[in-house]
Amino acid sequence: MTVNVTDFAPNESAAQEISLHNAATVDIAEIALGLTSTNFDPADPDDSDLRNVLLLTIVPGGTASAGDCTGGSNITTAIDTAVGNGDSTLTMMEFTGDTYDSLPTPLPAGGFDDKVCIRVTMDPTASDVYQGDSANASFVFTAHQDSSQ
C-alpha cells in the first residue's frame, strides 16, 4: 500500500483505507505495520525533507471520509511511543524504517475482513522550504500466526 504526497499545502490532509482480508485457513493473531518512505526535494534543492512535517494518523477499523479517518480506534499515540519521540504526534520520518508490532487486529481464517485508515496531514506550521517537495510512503503489513512473534 503506497501513499504519494505531492503539492500539499500546510494543514492539507488526505486519508486512505487499506483493506485486510484473510482468505487462508490459518488464523492471523496479529498484524505488524511497518513503513518505508522516500523524499524528493527537486526544485531549488535546500535539503528540506517533507517527511519531517507530514503527520500520520493510524486508525484500525476507521473509515476514510473527506480527508479524515472516522470511527475505529486511533493508535497514533501508541505508535509514537513505540517508534517516535513520545510527543503523541507521529511524523512520517519517525515511523520510517520501523515496524509497529502490532495492530490490535486479529483476523480469523475463512475470509474475514478488516481495514486500517491512514491519514496524512501537513503540519500547519510548516515553512515554505517544502514547496514543490514530495514524498512516497509504503506501508507494509506482516501477518503473525501467534502473538509471540
Ligand SMILES: [Ca+2]
Ligand atoms: Ca512524535
Ligand SMILES: [Ca+2]
Ligand atoms: Ca525544498
